[in-house]
Amino acid sequence: MPRAPISEPAEARKPKRGKYAKLQDIQYLAAVIRDQELDLQSPSSRPTFWFDGKVYHYSEVARRIRRARKSGRLPIQESSHSLAQPECLQVVPPSVYEAQWTIPTRFADYAADDRHEFSYSAPSEDYSVLIDPMKNVSRACHHQLVSLDNGVKIRVPPPCPDELLVPTKFCASIIRYFQGANENGLFVFNHVGSLVNRTSTGGYANISDFHKCAVVAIDLLERGYANQGFVLVSQALVLVEQILKDQDPKLLDVLCDVSILLLSKGMGSLYDILKDKICGMVKIIAAKHGGEHQPWAQIFAYIDQMPRSQVVDNMQRGWICGFDQLESALQEQPWEGLNISCSVDHSLRMGQNAQRLWDVLVERTAQLSVSEPEKMRQRLAYAKVSYLQCDYSKALETLQTILSQCRKARQHDDLRWLAIEIDALEVSARCYFARSKLTTDRDDASTAEVLLETAVGRSTRTEGIKSPTTIALQHTLWLWLMEQGRVDEAALLRKSMDDVVGGSLSPDE
Numbered sequence: 001m002p003r004a005p006i007s008e009p010a011e012a013r014k015p016k017r018g019k020y021a022k023l024q025d026i027q028y029l030a031a032v033i034r035d036q037e038l039d040l041q042s043p044s045s046r047p048t049f050w051f052d053g054k055v056y057h058y059s060e061v062a063r064r065i066r067r068a069r070k071s072g073r074l075p076i077q078e079s080s081h082s083l084a085q086p087e088c089l090q091v092v093p094p095s096v097y098e099a100q101w102t103i104p105t106r107f108a109d110y111a112a113d114d115r116h117e118f119s120y121s122a123p124s125e126d127y128s129v130l131i132d133p134m135k136n137v138s139r140a141c142h143h144q145l146v147s148l149d150n151g152v153k154i155r156v157p158p159p160c161p162d163e164l165l166v167p168t169k170f171c172a173s174i175i176r177y178f179q180g181a182n183e184n185g186l187f188v189f190n191h192v193g194s195l196v197n198r199t200s201t202g203g204y205a206n207i208s209d210f211h212k213c214a215v216v217a218i219d220l221l222e223r224g225y226a227n228q229g230f231v232l233v234s235q236a237l238v239l240v241e242q243i244l245k246d247q248d249p250k251l252l253d254v255l256c257d258v259s260i261l262l263l264s265k266g267m268g269s270l271y272d273i274l275k276d277k278i279c280g281m282v283k284i285i286a287a288k289h290g291g292e293h294q295p296w297a298q299i300f301a302y303i304d305q306m307p308r309s310q311v312v313d314n315m316q317r318g319w320i321c322g323f324d325q326l327e328s329a330l331q332e333q334p335w336e337g338l339n340i341s342c343s344v345d346h347s348l349r350m351g352q353n354a355q356r357l358w359d360v361l362v363e364r365t366a367q368l369s370v371s372e373p374e375k376m377r378q379r380l381a382y383a384k385v386s387y388l389q390c391d392y393s394k395a396l397e398t399l400q401t402i403l404s405q406c407r408k409a410r411q412h413d414d415l416r417w418l419a420i421e422i423d424a425l426e427v428s429a430r431c432y433f434a435r436s437k438l439t440t441d442r443d444d445a446s447t448a449e450v451l452l453e454t455a456v457g458r459s460t461r462t463e464g465i466k467s468p469t470t471i472a473l474q475h476t477l478w479l480w481l482m483e484q485g486r487v488d489e490a491a492l493l494r495k496s497m498d499d500v501v502g503g504s505l506s507p508d509e
Contacts (some may be wrong), residue, residue: 025051026074028083030065032091033058036352050090087168093313167314170302171321174252177295178325181249187329192416193377195336197248202360210239211254212468215261215343216475221264231502232471233270237277244281247296249322253339256319257349260312264348268308279304316351323357333378335361340384342430347388358385376402376420383427392431399428418462419469425455426473433480443486452477465500 029049032038038046038058046058048135068074119120188198197203217232255278263273279300286297299318306314310369327334340346347354365382368375379398386395406421435441435446452473459470474497482492 012385022086024083025086025089026065026068028086028089029045029061030068030074031083033062033065038062048092050092051088055092085168090165090168093310142429164377166302166305167310167317170299170306170314173295173298173302174318174321175325176330177299178249178322180295181247182292182325182329185248186247187326189333192420193333193375195250195330195333197246197250200242200246200248203243203246203248206239206243206246207248207250209255209468210236210243210251211257211341212338212472214254214258215241215341216472218258218261218265219475219479221267221270228501233274235468237274238276240336241281244278244285249326250339252299252322253319253349256315257339257341257346259315260348261343261345263308263312266344271311273306277302281299298376312348313351316353318351320351320353335364335378335381337379340381340388342387342427344385344388358389360436361385376405376417380420380424380427383424387427387431387434390434395431396428399424399431403428418458422455422458422469422473425451425458426476429455430476449477452480471497471501 027395035296036047040135048058049056051060065074112325186199188196190196190204194204213232213236217229217236220226220232221229258274259271260276262268266377282297282300283292286292286294323334323338326336338350338361350357361378362385363380365378368379379402383395383398383402386392386398403421405426406417407413409417410421429448429451431448432444432451436444436448456470456473456477459467459473463469474493478490478493478497481487483494
């Protein structure tokens with residue numbers, strides 16, 4: 001009688017189920033269970049496992065691993081080295097209830113008379129045949145923005161076997177893209193040590209501005225300031241077209257950050273709008289240049305296919321794939337892939353790898369010499385990590401060195417470090433403000449305010465009052481004033497910001 005393979009449903013409950021799985025498959029599954037500590041989690045929190053298109057639950061896999069150990073095929077203590085995921089295996093996270101992905105606030109001001117005419121799902125048109133496809137995508141995106149309302153839900157269909165292949169293909173496309181980008185000399189550093197795309201002089205600034213606009217917009221929307229938030233969302237989307245044309249690898253980094261932040265805040269509908277806009281534009285650009293099958297286009301094609309309940313996990317895996325490739329290409333400066341901001345939600349994009357990556361940064365930065373000014377950005381990243389780990393003294397010590405070097409450079413008309421100086425002023429202010437909450441020393445709070453106002457002034461003079469950097473710094477100052485109960489001062493600052501940016505003063509007006 002012929003033996004039945006592992007994937008036969010009729011044999012699912014027989015004792016010899018999984019007998020013909022390869023040893024490396026069993027080793028990989030054992031490593032997943034060990035690394036994610038699945039044995040300590042509740043059954044509802046455990047993932048399921050797909051083997052050649054068939055589903056297996058945690059209990060079945062764990063039982064098979066125990067048998068392998070008992071038979072001597074699998075060591076009791078597995079190797080601590082990471083194992084490559086077999087192509088026939090997929091680890092599927094537990095489903096997420098769609099109630100988690102609804103907009104919590106009401107956006108009545110942006111409701112249009114024709115709000116029900118537009119679908120919230122991904123556009124299905126063939127953008128390549130439109131006369132002005134970019135304009136049509138922007139118009140559709142605008143209507144989606146103004147049509148958002150409280151309680152809007154987008155149903156997530158149950159995953160099918162084809163969708164379960166998306167994470168693997170997504171990560172494979174990222175690896176292929178980074179390898180090609182490295183071979184083509186796309187990874188270039190500018191005069192202050194920032195990773196830039198050499199195809200565009202403004203690429204680094206565009207991506208930084210996109211990130212700042214999006215993060216501030218998310219915070220405003222979460223607080224109920226719909227008008228101001230959507231104005232900044234629109235500004236962020238304007239930057240997308242040029243960034244996509246550059247195919248800058250940093251976009252994958254900030255897009256991962258923004259996408260995970262949107263979903264973790266419950267703004268799933270806004271995530272869908274952002275995804276539709278970007279994926280639609282990538283499709284247009286790819287069609288124009290015949291690059292539909294290139295890794296860059298495939299990356300966004302798989303993002304477009306991801307069920308919303310699986311986006312966070314897939315984005316985190318994709319981000320790690322990209323960082324690993326960046327680290328192999330830029331062994332001396334892999335922290336550029338971290339895009340460290342001072343958001344408390346920042347580590348979401350790294351998932352369980354956050355501490356490991358930050359430890360690498362701290363270890364390598366500790367070996368730097370103060371006499372290496374070209375390592376300024378690395379030291380700034382080190383200070384940000386120290387701040388996020390609540391080690392304010394260590395952060396301030398590093399920041400004082402940075403600010404001293406920036407001051408000396410300015411005295412000699414060397415303006416290379418202005419952007420880093422503004423960033424260092426902001427992080428210093430955040431350290432003092434955080435420390436003021438731990439003590440009764442009022443000097444820390446006043447010092448924090450002075451430093452942040454100095455950063456706002458520098459940014460206004462060098463980048464302009466409408467720049468995303470200036471807006472982000474003013475937004476932080478406004479939050480601090482609100483937190484201290486200085487409502488009148490906060491209202492005046494909010495009004496001056498709204499006069500520049502646009503939008504009404506009060507939330508939900």
